[in-house]
Amino acid sequence: MDLSQRKQAMREQLLKVRSELGTAEYREKSDQIITRLKTEAEFKSAEVIHCYVSMNERREVNTHGLLENLVNSKKKPVVSITHFDDGTLSHRYLESMDDLKENKWGVLEPVRGEVAALDEFELVIVPMVGGDRKKNRIGYGKGFYDRFLREVSCPAIGLLFDRCLVESVPVESFDVALDKCITESKIIS
Template sequence: MLKADLRRAALASRRALPGAEVARRSQLLTEQLLRHLPVAEWRWLHVFLPIPHQHEPDTWPLLRRLWQELPTVQVAVPVVQPDDQTLRHFHLTPDTPLVLNRWGIPEPVGAAEVLPSQLDAVLIPLLAFDEQGHRVGYGKGFYDRFLQQCRPDALRLGLSLEPPVPRIEDAWPGDVRLNACLTPEQVWWFAEGS
């Protein structure tokens, strides 16, 4: 399937999910991450804050678990810059004040900046992914540009409410592939070069 067609289909499918089902699947994603990845070994985890009206995976349950159970793991979140092309990243704590940006995404106010090179793992929002680790997002390229700034050993982890499609036909070599993608049912791992 082509990215544009997959994007439309995935958006429609996700918007049709009842809020309670998004919450249930999001909780399962949290469990998958904490059960199958070495979260306690990370110093910095980058987490996107969800856009509720887009029915994105809700990362707030994960954040609350991290702050309560793994306080040594620091959290960074993205902030879209005025150029509408780039992201900067800021430390999020339970006490960080937040304001909503024009897309309804909470952004920290007055927080310390975190450099991409500091990150051990990045949770990536996506609409769909395939069995080779390619992903489809909203099409603006924010995460492709950001992930190229991260260390090569930083884990690129997708969060998906749905299982993968077999293949994204128009994936190209410049797309930054996932190391793994978490779904409510399992963790999909991707080998380099597959």
Template sequence: MATKTDIRRDIRQLKRMLTDEQKAIAASKCFSRLEQCQEFIDADRILVYASLPDEISTDEFISRWYGRKQIFLPRVNGDDLDILPYRPGDTAEGAFGIDEPTGSECRDISEIDLVVVPAMAFDRRGNRLGRGRGFYDRLLHNATCPLIGAAYAIQIVEHIPAEPHDIKIPTIVTDEETIRIQQYGISNS
């Protein structure tokens, strides 16, 4: 069985093989699927990640929905993530080279209607493998809103070793499918 380190290494290698065109097409397909989810349709306040170069890009999604929905981005604050409103031109490169909001209007996770969650990998049981620092596990620990993972199809793996503190993601959208993890089984569309 693959370790978390093995999975991260393998996914990094697979993502490096994607061309810029493949990445752009995949992001468009992935976020088109997300926009069809009832959780997205019902949400007014959406927390979405500012994508790193190796993550499925959120740039077009953020641009398209800014002004139509309230968009929030995370900002690293020590070992935690703060939630701040997104405003074009009001971001700066923060921790880990990620664009982060520069404002001071921090919000609580309870004010968010939907969280779009990044990952290194997901499995079909809703397990998520992040980059290893636990930022999203800590942020989402008390979340009651829907969580939707966004990833390339190549980031769906057979099994991710899960620990008690790991947060499960009940819906995952990729460029190829929407995976819904239900209490008694899995639904794909």
């Protein structure tokens, strides 16, 4: 089995493990992770925060409440728009959760809002299917975030559940490691 096949097998296993989280446990563990995130210096000091909009039915660590808090705070949240044709992301400031509509993958994306430049970001909060203690992440395999993370110079923090933390993620040359990973029980930095 080559590296990409090993990654795909791990991705499928982790998605299965994550999907087994019950609703109450999912909410509780997501809340614990977001609470930990808010205590981190990178979060406290950042004004412009790029954050993924979680796909809650896929049991990504829930960021909806966090984004709502950011919209109603002095911080400026930014979310992505996925461009499937060329594998890139563009970014808009989020002014209201009502500005989000589902794309073809079922991901909520902004339909309006000021365009955000990459050099304005002070923190990027990254979705993960899984990861390891070296802060390597496994995503959905399309490379959107790896390409994006190579273009920003601010810290990147990944959010994942303890059950999705593995011994070692197979790493390819284009994979970008994170600065920190946060689970419900630990901060890996």
